Amino acid sequence: xxxxxxxxxxxxxxxxxxxxxxxALAIKGIASGIENSNxxxxxxxxxxxxxxxxxxxxxxxxxxLKLMRxxxxxxxxxxxxxxxxxxxxxxxxxxxxxxxxSKLEGSSQMSPAPSHCAEVGTMLARMHLAAQxxxxxxxxxxxxxxxxxxxxxxxxxxxxxxxxxLRAEMHYQETFASTAIYRGLPNGxxxxxxxxxxxxxxxxxxTGFFDFYFAGCDTWIFDVAVTVNDWCIEVATxxxxxxxxxxxxxAYHAVRPFSEGERTAWQPMLRAAALRFWLSRLYDFYLPRDxxxxxxxxxxxxxxILRLRESYNAPSLPAA
Numbered sequence: 001x002x003x004x005x006x007x008x009x010x011x012x013x014x015x016x017x018x019x020x021x022x023x024a025l026a027i028k029g030i031a032s033g034i035e036n037s038n039x040x041x042x043x044x045x046x047x048x049x050x051x052x053x054x055x056x057x058x059x060x061x062x063x064x065l066k067l068m069r070x071x072x073x074x075x076x077x078x079x080x081x082x083x084x085x086x087x088x089x090x091x092x093x094x095x096x097x098x099x100x101x102s103k104l105e106g107s108s109q110m111s112p113a114p115s116h117c118a119e120v121g122t123m124l125a126r127m128h129l130a131a132q133x134x135x136x137x138x139x140x141x142x143x144x145x146x147x148x149x150x151x152x153x154x155x156x157x158x159x160x161x162x163x164x165x166l167r168a169e170m171h172y173q174e175t176f177a178s179t180a181i182y183r184g185l186p187n188g189x190x191x192x193x194x195x196x197x198x199x200x201x202x203x204x205x206x207t208g209f210f211d212f213y214f215a216g217c218d219t220w221i222f223d224v225a226v227t228v229n230d231w232c233i234e235v236a237t238x239x240x241x242x243x244x245x246x247x248x249x250x251a252y253h254a255v256r257p258f259s260e261g262e263r264t265a266w267q268p269m270l271r272a273a274a275l276r277f278w279l280s281r282l283y284d285f286y287l288p289r290d291x292x293x294x295x296x297x298x299x300x301x302x303x304x305i306l307r308l309r310e311s312y313n314a315p316s317l318p319a320a
Contacts, residue, residue: 004289005037005052005094012041012050015093018084019100021045031295036213040103047103049079049210050093054289056213058090058097063138064212065089065099067131067189074130077123077208079104104210106202114247117231119206120199121251124191124227127209128220129256131189140192140216144177147279154282162303169275169306176268181261182219190223191215195230221262224252225273228314229305238305245315253318263317270309278302 009027016024022044030038030049037052053061065081066089072080079101081089090097109116139145151170155163176182191198193214200207232244252258281299288296 004054005096007037007039007050007052007093011094015091016041016043018086018091019082020085021048021082021100041100048082048100049103050098050100051213052093053097053099053213056097058092060138061090061097061099063136064215065101066136067134067215068101068212070134071127071130076127076130077104077206078127078212079208079210101210104200104208106200106205106207108197108199109201110196112196112231112244114243115204116201116206117244117248118251119201119204120194120227120231121248122255123206123209124194124224125252125255127191128188128223134189138216140190140214140218140222142192142214142276142280143216143218144173147173147275150279150283154279154286157282157286165303165306166279169271169310173268173272173275176265176272181264182268184261185219185221185265186259186262187219188217189215190218190220192218192223192226194223194227219265219269220256221258221265221269222272224249225266225269226276229270229273229277229309233305235301238301238308240308240312240314242315249315250318257320258317260320263319266317267309267313270314271306274302274306274309278306 007027009024012024012027024041024043026042027050028040030040036054039050041048041050056064068078068081069089071078082100082102083089084091090099092098112120147170151166155166158166191209191212191214193211194209198211199209228240228245228248232241232248233239234241278299281297281302284296285299
């Protein structure tokens, strides 16, 4: 993630003594994303990831970190949070909440083939099922309530055409969210940000999902839509690649079959997933925060995707 809070090796060494990882040997900022300050750290025990949370509070963070531990304990490939000598997963660093997690093998697959999408679909379905009995509950903090709060903030920056698009889509999503079909959709903890750069591969082998700090409880089909809108598109245009869509959906369905309600909700949720990230990118672009290595993402990318999802029917979900 972008580095909002700087940490030197001299800062890190005394702080690390509370963790069972040995002495800190090196630290390097990670220059991607825009929410938290992330670093690769090397210790006598190996390589780990340090995150300083810029927006989430000490009270909110147990949901994310305990969810990751819950999933790891059930065989889902995610980073494992490291507790300090008091058993705490969240510890203050420079006055902000911070955590250390294990580093996954491999690298992000930025040019996925259908085979990679199938791997992602399988693990996403396993993740949803494994999280069913997770006891903590927290809403998706970037869900409909956040969309309603953010829309009036970004509207003044938009062209007339984009103001119309945003208002119309918000009306559409609010209307759909009030239906019995939406209220009956299967739901539970979701990743909510499963883009290509949040998944690791070693060759064709998926080695893990990471960056769970947008996770929350939402409909599972929304999580699938977020994932398809990144993994299964031509990046230059936002158009869906049917072979990749089919591979991801079929692999997911083989583990957790889609419901009839989810089939009805599929097109609205693809639009909802595009809207969510268009809004967040608009906010970050027009109201940026200061940070080292911060590069806001282009909001036009998800504007294009939203317009496409409004005008084009994606491949249907597999039948039961």
